[in-house]
Structures are given as C-alpha cells and as structure tokens.
Amino acid sequence: MRKDLDSMMSEQGLEALLIFGDAQHNPAMYYFTGGGHVSHALLVKPRHRPAVLFHNDMEREEAARSGLECVSFSRYPLSKFFERSQTPSEASARQLQSILLDMGIARGRVAIYGREEIGNLWAILSHLSRWMPDLEIAGDSPALPLAMETKEASEIARIRRMGEITTRVVARVAEWLSEQAVAADETVLQEDGSPLRVGDVKRKIALWLAEEGVENPRDTIFAPGREAGIPHSSGSPELPLRLGQTIVFDIFPCEAGGGYFYDFTRTWSLGYATEEAQALYEQVKAAYDLALQAIRPGLPFREVQRVVCEFFESHGHPTPLHTPPPLLEGYVHSVGHGVGLNIHERPFSGLQGEEMALKTGCVITIEPGLYYPQRGLGVRIEDTFWLREDGQVERLADYPYELVIPMKRWRK
C-alpha cells in the first residue's frame, strides 16, 4: 500500500524513485498525481521525503491539482543546457542532473519507472550514468510495484465501481443480443436483415462504455468460434455471429484519464450450446471454483495455477505444467494476475520466475480457460477479486454464469 512505500524503498536500498512521462495512462505517475493533463513530467520521490512533481509552465494548474509540491521545468531552462550540449538528449540529461543535485540526490541507488518513449530516455539516462558514476540506476526494482500491489480502501472502491460499470455494460450486451433476429441458417441478423458482425457488437460496447464515462484503451475481446480458441484474438470485425458457437467476451475498461481497470470475461453461446461446448464450459467452471477455494493470503499464486493445471490434466487437457511451449491448445495461459492502474500487474501466477504470494489487500483475477481452435471453440470465465483483511475473498462485481444466451426471436 501507499503507506508502505518508504519501507519498501528502505528494503530495496533505494534513495529515490524517478518517474517519467505523462500523468494519464501511465500507472506509476498516475499513482502519485491522480491523473491530469500533465505531459512529459518528472516526479522525484526521495526516501522519507515527499514527492516533487516537475512540469511544464503551461500545465502548472493541472500539476498543482495533484496536491504535490510542484516545480516548473522553467527553473531549469533547457536553453541554458543546450549551450553546453551536442544533442537534445544531452541537454535533457544535464537538466535532470541539475534537478537531482538540487534535491540532494547525488549517489546511491535510484529506481526508475514510467511508461514513456524508451529511446530518448535510454539516451538521457546513459549520459546521466556516465556523469554520475556514484548513482546506480535500477530498472527492475519492485519497490513501487510492491506498494501498488496491495490496495487501500479508496482504490478498492474505484475498482468496485469499474466492476459495476463493466457488468452493467455486459448485461446490456446480453440483453441486446438476445433481441436480435435469427436467419434460417442460424446467422444472427441486424434490423436491416444483414448479418450482425463482431465489429457491430464492438461498436456498441465502445459506445455504452463511453456513455458510462469510462475508457476502453485496449479494445475488447469478442471472439467467436475458432477465434474463441485463441485467448487473445480480439475478434475479427467482419465475422458474422452464428448460433451455437462459443464467444469469448473479455472486457477490461479503465476510468477516464487512465485510472483503475476492471477485468471480466464470460463465454456465451447464442441460442443453444453444443454438447462439446457445454462439457468444456462445465470443466472451466469447476476449475474456476477450485481456484477460488484454493485462494488464501500467503499462498504462492502459482500454487493456484498448479491446482488448475492438475485438474485440467486429469481431464486430459494439455497445460503449461507438463507441456513445453509452444502450447497452442488446452489450458494455455496462467490462472490470473493482479489488476489496478495496470490491467496486468503484481501478483502474477506463472509457474516460472519470481514466486509471488497472495497478500491481503491485493486485487486479482481468476480466469481459467480451455481452447481448441481447430475444433472451433474456446471457453474462459473470469472475475476480479479482492483479498480482504478479514480473510474473505470478495468478488468485486457479480454476474451470472450462463453459457447460453436465449434468442427471444428464434424458433427452432
């Protein structure tokens, strides 16, 4: 949590955090500023001292709204640094050096964060690390991601509100789909008699999210049939919708201005489901229930992945537990991930890399799935959960688990 940041910095031996980039759609910067029209900014957070936000004059009021101490870059005019520099990145590096020295940061370990154009920053930081050899620039320190991993009450409220909006839009999509006409060949039709296509559905989703005042910066997955069998196929816009095909509908909007995300998936089959789809769906739901039972604070997240892999393997599906890559069918991904200002953040549940324990206060998805693209189907079920102080695992938005969307205007 935010209040743990200084102790995380101590544990990681960090003198300061340097955060680069815009305040919007930039999780690390947003975490401190709360968004706003502040671009190409720099935030310096020394250990045990408050953060300072460096910004352009034109954005002084937007910066001030963050409530942070704000300093204009014009106190460090680039024109002055250009005189002694060969390239723009050298001038920017001199400006950064001057700011750091004024803040008393001349040596020790500093961690860098922010989503920004990497080229220019690589050039600037390369100059800086040559000129300030006593400064160690750490790229992969988890101090800030560790603080962001566990959420305080105000963050939970915002994620929960995004869950309410997300499920409201999902319900609207289900209701609207169920009211469409169906042709004799089981194609779903628009009012004008032409086929209803994935692109038409996605436009409705985008519009209804906008009506709710949220953003959808990473599109929506609405993938029928064979494309449902490839977890991150987002759905080709020209594909017509047909009855009896699984549709993976994975939706992950964020607050306007680049704030908190919600992550949610249902798998639907319009009109009816094939026996094969129904059987897969029930296995995925059983895996989802198993995963939920397994979750408890302190458990390594990858143990939940292992439980789900073992269950799926007992039903004959390949999984990452015993099948080496490439793994193109069966259960092909991990069971979940943290959600916050990033759609994917700590904790991760992969079998490789750092083992991450489930902590009280974290917000995670549980999202098992089964994928058989060559058989033309895929299934995933996903909700977002909060590990509460009292040990309960709370689903942050409820939504039914029906595979079949009844088509009101269809007579078999």
Next chain:
Amino acid sequence: MRKDLDSMMSEQGLEALLIFGDAQHNPAMYYFTGGGHVSHALLVKPRHRPAVLFHNDMEREEAARSGLECVSFSRYPLSKFFERSQTPSEASARQLQSILLDMGIARGRVAIYGREEIGNLWAILSHLSRWMPDLEIAGDSPALPLAMETKEASEIARIRRMGEITTRVVARVAEWLSEQAVAADETVLQEDGSPLRVGDVKRKIALWLAEEGVENPRDTIFAPGREAGIPHSSGSPELPLRLGQTIVFDIFPCEAGGGYFYDFTRTWSLGYATEEAQALYEQVKAAYDLALQAIRPGLPFREVQRVVCEFFESHGHPTPLHTPPPLLEGYVHSVGHGVGLNIHERPFSGLQGEEMALKTGCVITIEPGLYYPQRGLGVRIEDTFWLREDGQVERLADYPYELVIPMKRWRK
C-alpha cells in the same frame, strides 16, 4: 515516408531498429503493425531486410494480421533462460540476445523505439550492452521519426477522416451549446435548471467521439475564463459556463486502437464577446494568417515561430523570442508541431534545439494563441495542415472562425 526508412537507416549508420511494447497506443510499433491486440511484442527491422514481429503464442493471429513475418517468443522459451539467470530482466536480456544473434545482429549501431515501461527495459538493455559490447544501442537516433515525419497518401486520408470527424463533433457541440437556456445572471443552464458545467460538456464530447468510433485517450481541453489563459489547463469539471467568457476548446482524438490523431482548436465566447476578447481574437487570427502565408517547403519551422513572435511583440505581447522563462502570459508556446501517430511529433517549431525544416508530405498544426490568466481570458486558433507535393498547404478540415456562439434562447 515509409519507403525512405532504409535510406534513413543508412544515413544514421544503423544496422537495425528494435521496437518494443504493445501494438496499440504505441506509435513506433503501430507504424509497422497497424495496431492489433499484440502486447509486449518486439519488432526487429534490419536495414534492407523486412521487419520481423516477435509475439506471444496467445496473440499469434493478431500478430499475423499485421502482414509481417511473425515469430513466437515460445521459440525462445524464457524457462530456458531463467535457468542461467538471477533476475527476470536477465532472463529477458538473454532471450533478446538470442533473438538478435539468430537475426545476424551482433555488432554495429541499433536504434531503439517504443512506448513501454522504461524501468524493465533499462535493466534488460543494460545487461545486453554489457554482454554485447560491439553493439551500440542508440536511443536518440531520428531515423524512424524522420521516416514518420512525411506521410504517404493513405496516411493523409486517415488524418483527413479524423479531421472530418473532429469538426463534425465540434459543430455538434456548438449547436448544442447555442440551444441551452441562460439565467438572468448569464449562467448557462441545463434542462433541469442547474448550471451547465465544463464536466457536462466534456462528457458530451467523449460520447459523441465514441459514437463516431474514435478514441479520446488524452482528454479534451475545454477551458473557460481564467483557465483559458493557461494553454494546457484542461478545464475544471465543476466550472459553470457563463456568457462573455473566452473558452479554449482544443480537441485531439485518435483512431480507435491507437492510430492517427487530429488536432484542432477554436476559441468561443457564448452569447457575446467582450471588447478585450474580440481584440485579442483578431490579433490571434491575424497571426494565424501570417503563419499560413509564411509556410513553404524548406523553410525552418522556427522561422514561422519567429514571424508570429515578432507580430505579437509589435502588439505589445511578451513572447519566447525576447522574454526568458518563466513566460506565463502573452504568447507562451510555439506555433505548431507535426501530427501523426503521435499527437506531437516532428517537425517541431521551438526556437531552441534542432532546426527542423518544413518538408513536403509533413502534417503540421498552426496554433498561435494569447493568454492573460489574470485578466481571465485566453485565445487559441488551431488547424492541421498538409504540405502537398504541388507546393500547396492544405487545411485537412474546414471549420468557421467565429468567436461568438449565439445563444438562441437568450434575450438581453
């Protein structure tokens, strides 16, 4: 232009370009892939050879839609590299090294691009540059930005379409505002009799942009009165609209999925304009016309800035030409910038740094403004232009230049 990329790479002495990150909202990657749900990808473009896109298995169909040669990261399984690594960034660096060696890139100069989390990439590239000392990683090579600076016909068509959408939404906002009721104290009212606030207008703008199927990832500036006097104040949502105040309305949406932007500003005054606002407006419009007359291929963009500064100074306004920072009133920014997959890109018109000539094929804004926050007003006029092969400067979307929006339901 795209076709010039290999020659730009030769001029810059580059063996390859390495582009990191998602395909959406990541201009360098989008330039090659055309978007798509491809996350944490790597694109390698060797000089005089086609680009190769490295992606996750789950996103293989989204990657394939780019039309590029695609290779799954599972050919370079991280599990293998984890065995020899202390940290995740070390494993990722070994994976990257292995890919580069397989592509025959072992020495020489490579340029890096992409909007991505900088920390992790700094760690990965720091390892790489230690292990591959013959490889020079250039952060600030302009090869790709130079290619992207001049647009081919298909790009112009997309920016022009964004201009049509943008001005259609602006016209809808003007029409809607003109129909609102006005209280005796000149406050603009909603249907329910409560004041119409900036936040209400911004919600309409976001909704109407979504109806047009485009995104608005960087919000909209709709800033009345004193906030109009600070160029990048985006407008406080709680501010009520009143007659006779200048409102700077700067709107810059992009194609869905992170494609081409358009950039457009008008300044409005509802019902009537004060004499002071009218006078400033006429000066800004005169500066805009002067700038347009000055534009020609080959001219350094900063010469246009100089012309505008001199004009404004002749009318007694401070400008960056002779006033050192901080410059908080008068003409406080530069006259324009390139527009494309970035809202701000080459060419830039600032008086400092690299001198950038206006080239045939570039798309630029012209956007002079005058700002007096302490007098409670600001004015900016902005359109987006294309420097055509035939030497003409074409405005990519037309819209009238009226300061006053008549209020149909207001009787003085």
